[in-house]
Each structure stands twice: as structure tokens, then as C-alpha cells.
Amino acid sequence: MLLFQLPFLLVFPFIVYRKCFVDPTPSNTGRGKLTRIETVWIFSAVALFVIANVYSISYMPMSKTAATEASGVAIQDVDVTARSWSYEISDREFEVGKPVRFSVKSVDTMHGFTVYHPNGKILFNMMLIPGLEKASSLVYTFTEPGKYKVRCLEYCGIAHHGMQDELTVVKATDKSS
Amino acid sequence: MLAATIRRTPLLGKMFEVDESTGLSDINTWPAMMIMTSFVWLVVAILLGVGMPVIQMAEMGSDLFYTAITLHGAALAFPFLFQFMMGISLHRSGGCMGKPASGKLTALIYICMNGGAVLLTLAVLGGLKITYTVMYPLPLVGAQMGAWSMNMVVLGFTGIALVLTSMIFLYPFQIIRMSFFGEQREELLLSARSLKDPGMLGMVMSIMILLVTGTPLMIVAGALLLALYGIVPLEAVTWASEPVVFQYVFYIFAHNLMEAMAIMVISAVYATLPLYLADGTRKLYSDKLANLALWILLVTSVTSFFHHFYTTNPGLPTALSYHGNIMSWGTGIGAAFSIFTILATIWKHGIKPEPGLMAILAGFVVYILDGVNAMVAANVAVSYQIHGTLWVGGHAMSVLIAMTLMWMGVLYHHYPVITGKKLDKVLGNRFVTLYTIGAVGLLYSFAAGGAMGMPRRFADWDAGGWMSVGVAILVFGLFLIAGFFTYMQSFFKSRAIS
Numbered sequence: 308m309l310l311f312q313l314p315f316l317l318v319f320p321f322i323v324y325r326k327c328f329v330d331p332t333p334s335n336t337g338r339g340k341l342t343r344i345e346t347v348w349i350f351s352a353v354a355l356f357v358i359a360n361v362y363s364i365s366y367m368p369m370s371k372t373a374a375t376e377a378s379g380v381a382i383q384d385v386d387v388t389a390r391s392w393s394y395e396i397s398d399r400e401f402e403v404g405k406p407v408r409f410s411v412k413s414v415d416t417m418h419g420f421t422v423y424h425p426n427g428k429i430l431f432n433m434m435l436i437p438g439l440e441k442a443s444s445l446v447y448t449f450t451e452p453g454k455y456k457v458r459c460l461e462y463c464g465i466a467h468h469g470m471q472d473e474l475t476v477v478k479a480t481d482k483s484s
Numbered sequence: 485m486l487a488a489t490i491r492r493t494p495l496l497g498k499m500f501e502v503d504e505s506t507g508l509s510d511i512n513t514w515p516a517m518m519i520m521t522s523f524v525w526l527v528v529a530i531l532l533g534v535g536m537p538v539i540q541m542a543e544m545g546s547d548l549f550y551t552a553i554t555l556h557g558a559a560l561a562f563p564f565l566f567q568f569m570m571g572i573s574l575h576r577s578g579g580c581m582g583k584p585a586s587g588k589l590t591a592l593i594y595i596c597m598n599g600g601a602v603l604l605t606l607a608v609l610g611g612l613k614i615t616y617t618v619m620y621p622l623p624l625v626g627a628q629m630g631a632w633s634m635n636m637v638v639l640g641f642t643g644i645a646l647v648l649t650s651m652i653f654l655y656p657f658q659i660i661r662m663s664f665f666g667e668q669r670e671e672l673l674l675s676a677r678s679l680k681d682p683g684m685l686g687m688v689m690s691i692m693i694l695l696v697t698g699t700p701l702m703i704v705a706g707a708l709l710l711a712l713y714g715i716v717p718l719e720a721v722t723w724a725s726e727p728v729v730f731q732y733v734f735y736i737f738a739h740n741l742m743e744a745m746a747i748m749v750i751s752a753v754y755a756t757l758p759l760y761l762a763d764g765t766r767k768l769y770s771d772k773l774a775n776l777a778l779w780i781l782l783v784t785s786v787t788s789f790f791h792h793f794y795t796t797n798p799g800l801p802t803a804l805s806y807h808g809n810i811m812s813w814g815t816g817i818g819a820a821f822s823i824f825t826i827l828a829t830i831w832k833h834g835i836k837p838e839p840g841l842m843a844i845l846a847g848f849v850v851y852i853l854d855g856v857n858a859m860v861a862a863n864v865a866v867s868y869q870i871h872g873t874l875w876v877g878g879h880a881m882s883v884l885i886a887m888t889l890m891w892m893g894v895l896y897h898h899y900p901v902i903t904g905k906k907l908d909k910v911l912g913n914r915f916v917t918l919y920t921i922g923a924v925g926l927l928y929s930f931a932a933g934g935a936m937g938m939p940r941r942f943a944d945w946d947a948g949g950w951m952s953v954g955v956a957i958l959v960f961g962l963f964l965i966a967g968f969f970t971y972m973q974s975f976f977k978s979r980a981i982s
């Protein structure tokens with residue numbers, strides 16, 4: 308999605324700027340034409356605004372969470388407690404394809420709970436404000452087995468960078484049998 | 485005397501010595517003092533800025549890194565950029581309203597800003613490593629855990645309170661006083677402007693934002709401070725010491741502070757651009773459109789701060805998250821109007837390629853590029869993947885860098901009035917080029933780091949193989965520094981207008 312948005316919004320102002328620097332003399336563009344360009348430009352901006360944001364709704368973790376909950380599939384509940392500078396995680400092993408609900412709380416200061424794919428990409432992150440009644444939570448379904456790193460992404464003091472953990476995702480086996 | 489203090493300051497004094505022969509001391513001297521002092525803080529900030537990648541590469545330890553990041557952010561945002569902006573704005577208000585920018589209130593603004601910043605600096609050097617966003621309740625938790633002492637918390641909070649008082653109350657009061665009260669002095673009036681003018685409208689709007697969104701933070705921070713001093717028991721201020729309360733009032737202010745500063749600088753662009761038009765018309769393409777852009781920015785910015793909290797869901801209900809998403813993107817519509825107004829003005833009238841204007845336009849480009857990154861980050865779905873990464877940190881820094889460049893350009897216009905000296909064009913163009921390369925490079929380095937999952941405010945860049953990003957940051961940081969020192973050099977070599 309980033310790849311769609313960036314070039315469009317970056318290239319546009321650049322091209323027009325260049326035109327102005329190369330030819331600094333006043334242009335005799337008619338008022339009517341400028342008004343038309345204005346309308347088109349603003350309309351495109353609004354269109355992009357609407358399309359991008361409507362399209363992104365289905366990618367919001369909240370939407371996915373709601374969809375998973377509505378589907379009636381069994382969800383594995385995991386409680387996480389964050390404190391400086393470690394996590395207490397009720398279950399560190401998950402199965403591919405089985406939705407997991409992470410409910411995460413902090414008991415001292417602000418912390419983060421960010422899960423990284425083994426390839427280094429962030430799958431999701433949560434911000435934890437201590438004292439918040441509702442735990443930060445979402446439902447996530449792992450699709451690949453492997454070791455998933457957990458990091459704290461909210462600065463929480465002098466050992467912040469050491470605040471990490473690991474989750475293991477295994478192939479969906481006959482664990483149920 | 486203040487003018488003598490400036491003159492006697494080593495190095496910088498020669499750059500900002502006020503021209504007292506014009507009888508404009510009342511609008512020149514304090515602004516010159518503020519601008520000069522702000523550059524001292526900028527030097528501190530940029531040295532710490534390149535210090536961070538160096539600390540990482542040389543493995544000089546996480547403590548030093550967190551000290552550097554705390555001071556770097558704090559110095560850059562407040563005593564540098566905000567003070568720089570105050571200096572120019574007071575000068576502009578004085579010249580446009582014909583009112584003195586001097587007096588006790590101005591002195592108090594200066595003392596609170598710089599005194600507060602010094603106290604905070606001392607506290608950070610004394611161990612208080614909390615980053616410039618405070619991360620409340622980290623200051624208290626860190627003290628309980630023995631990472632720093634409670635005395636440093638008290639000292640640091642006192643400093644922050646003074647800085648905030650200067651920004652949220654004193655400076656807006658002074659601008660209001662100059663805009664609406666007191667007698668106009670003919671001899672100070674350089675170019676009269678009314679509130680219908682986008683340049684003035686933006687300034688008044690932004691101080692209103694500071695007052696309105698800052699007051700809740702002042703109340704909460706004030707209550708906490710009283711508790712820290714032991715004047716009231718901590719139990720009496722639990723309503724204020726609740727982390728959620730603090731975080732929300734903090735970001736309502738901090739977010740809108742950035743918007744206010746953006747509105748102020750965009751309005752300064754609107755005020756300055758017409759002065760450099762090739763055909764001498766001195767008019768924007770449309771004042772109405774320019775004002776509309778400012779109003780859109782104002783209205784949408786107020787509640788877009790929710791984007792700081794998406795990932796606490798369901799702590800922040802989904803509907804509010806999405807509202808924050810839409811409002812954040814709404815500021816982009818305002819920006820689209822600004823882009824159009826500026827381009828149409830340039831297109832219609834042509835421009836004189838003066839370094840000052842080039843700096844403003846280059847700053848505007850960086851500002852828009854950064855705005856795009858910010859909007860991407862303010863999308864709820866994306867935020868779940870990049871919140872807390874370098875992407876977001878890069879946005880905060882880039883918006884400051886972009887605004888700095890625009891103000892630096894605006895200063896080109898004010899400098900001759902203040903000092904009676906003219907700036908060199910060649911050096912000016914070199915400064916704009918170097919600085920822009922640095923700014924754009926940093927913007928993309930940070931964004932790339934964020935996309936790679938590199939956390940912000942994180943003292944272990946090697947942990948995820950992110951050191952290449954660190955190298956890029958160092959290289960472009962050096963460009964930025966080279967640009968800045970060229971800028972300083974151009975002041976140093978400025979010549980009297982004959």
C-alpha cells in the first residue's frame with residue numbers, strides 16, 4: 308500500500324516545481340484553466356483520500372479481529388503482562404492457522420508489544436498504557452512456522468532495548484488428537 | 485543593554501549585531517537575541533544528532549545514547565525551533581502591527597524558555613533519560629527503580645514547566661497583546677498587515693491553538709509539579725498522575741503544537757512568497773484559498789491526535805481510531821490547497837530565485853514529503869506495522885527540519901532589517917542545496933529504517949541488522965550540518981547595505 312501512495316504524492320509536486328524553476332517568467336495561463344486544474348487537483352486528492360482509507364479498512368486489525376470472532380472459530384487466548392524490562396506470556400507456542408487473541412497489559416510504565424516475523428518485518432505492534440482498564444488486544448493468525456521475535460517499541464528506560472521475548476509457531480499438527 | 489550583550493557574544497555576536505541607527509530597536513533587539521540563542525541550542529542539537537549514530541557504531545554504550553537522544557530532541561524542538569520561530573514572529577508582528585516587541589513580557593518569555601531548557605539539560609545530564617516526549621509515568625518509575633534520582637525528576641519537571649509556560653502562555657499573550665492592544669507607533673510600522681492577510685491569520689490561529697490545547701497540559705503538569713515539590717500530597721492529584729490522563733493531555737498538546745507550528749510557518753510562507761514574485765505584483769494567487777487551507781488545517785488537526793493511540797485498541801475505541809485516521813488525512817486536503825496556492829502563485833507571477841525564497845520552497849517540499857509519510861503512518865492499518873519504528877521518529881524530526889528550513893528562509897527577509905546587513909547569495913544557494921540533500925536523505929533513511937522494522941529510541945541498532953540505516957543517517961546528517969554551517973558562514977560574511 309505504501310508503494311502505491313508514495314510515488315503519486317511525491318512525483319506530482321516535484322514535476323510542477325521543476326517547471327517553475329526552469330521558466331521563471333510570468334505565465335499567461337488563463338484564469339479559467341487554473342481553476343480547472345485546481346478542481347482536478349483537489350478532486351484527485353479527495354479521491355485518493357477516500358479510496359485509500361476505505362480500502363484500508365479491511366486491513367485494520369480491528370476488522371480482522373471482528374471477522375475472526377464472528378466466524379465462530381476457536382480462538383486461543385493469550386495474556387501478556389509487560390513490566391520493565393520483560394514479558395510474562397501465558398503461552399509462547401502457537402499453531403499455524405489457529406487464531407490467537409493477544410491481550411496485553413503493562414503494570415509499570417509505557418511499553419510496547421511488537422511481534423516480528425522471522426524475516427524481520429513487523430506483523431503488528433501494540434502500545435500499552437499502564438492503568439488502562441482494557442488490555443490492548445487483537446486477534447492474529449500466524450501463517451508460517453518459525454521463531455517470532457517480540458520487542459518493546461515504546462521507550463521505557465535505560466534497558467529498553469533489552470526488553471524482548473520469543474514466540475514459537477509450529478505447523479498445524481495433530482495436537483488436537 | 486541587550487544590544488551590547490549581543491554584540492559582545494563571541495562569534496555569534498558579529499552575526500546578529502543589531503543595527504541601532506534605524507530607531508527600530510524595539511522590534512529588532514529581542515528577536516535578534518532569541519534567534520541568536522536559538523542557534524546555540526541548534527548547535528547542541530545537531531552535534532548530539534550526529535553523535536547518536538557515532539555512539540552506535542563505536543559501541544559507546546546505551547546510557548550515553550539515551551542521554552543524547554533525550555537532549556537532542558528536547559533542544560531541537562523547544563529552545564531551538566520554537567525560540568527561533570518566536571524571534572522571527574515577534575519581529576514580524578512588530579513590523580506589521582507597528583508595536584514594540586520588547587518589554588518585560590518578552591524578557592520573561594526568553595528567561596523561561598532558556599532557563600527551563602538549561603534546567604532540563606542539567607537534569608538529563610544528571611541521569612534523567614526520558615526522551616523529549618517524557619513517556620510519563622517513566623520519570624517516576626525510573627526513579628523508583630533507581631535509574632535516576634527523584635531530585636532529577638523534580639529539576640527536569642521544573643525545567644519543562646518553565647519551557648511550557650513560555651510557549652503556552654507567555655508567547656501567545658505577547659502576540660495577542662501586540663495584535664489587539666496597545667498603541668501603534670508609526671515609526672515601527674514597516675508593512676501594515678491586517679488579520680485578513682493569510683500571514684497574520686495563521687499567526688493568530690496558531691497561538692490560539694497553543695493556548696487552548698496547552699492549558700489542560702499546564703493544569704495536569706502544574707498539579708504534578710505541586711505534588712513533586714511536596715506542596716500537595718500525591719494522593720490529592722491522582723486525577724493528574726493517571727498515565728492515561730497524562731498521555732492524552734500530552735498528545736493533545738504535543739500534536740497540536742506541531743500543527744500550530746506548521747500553520748505558523750505556512751502562513752509565514754504565504755506572507756513572504758509574494759515579496760519575491762518576478763513581476764512585482766506582491767499578491768498570492770488567492771488569499772481566500774490560502775486562508776481556506778489554514779482553516780482546514782486548523783479544524784482537522786484538533787482531533788487528529790488520536791493517531792498516537794490507535795495501537796492501544798480497544799483502549800481507544802475503533803470508531804475514534806478511524807476518526808483520527810480521517811482527520812489526519814484531512815490535514816492533507818488542507819496541504820493540497822496550500823500546494824495549489826503556492827504553485828499557482830509561482831506559475832502566474834514567476835519568482836526571483838533568491839536563496840531565502842529557495843530555502844522556503846525547499847523547506848515546503850520537505851514538509852510535503854514528510855506530510856505524506858505522516859499520513860501513511862496515520863492510517864490505522866499501517867500504524868499497526870510502523871508505530872514505534874524509526875518511520876514515526878523520522879516524521880517528527882523531518883517536520884522540524886522542514887520547518888527550520890522554511891524559517892531559515894524567512895530570516896533572509898528579516899535579517900537585513902535587524903542588522904542592516906546583506907547576505908551573500910552564493911553561500912545562500914550552497915546552504916540550501918546542502919541542507920536540502922541532508923533533509924531529504926534523512927527523511928528517506930528514517931522511513932526505510934521504519935519499514936525495515938527498526939525501532940525508534942532504541943540503543944541497539946545492530947540487533948536487527950539495521951546498522952546500514954545508521955550509516956545513511958550519519959552521512960545525511962553530515963550534509964545537514966554542512967548546510968547549517970554554510971548558513972552561519974553567510975551571516976558571518978554578511979556585508980553592510982551601502
Ligand SMILES: [Cu+2]
Nearest residue numbers: 418459463470
Ligand atoms: Cu518496554
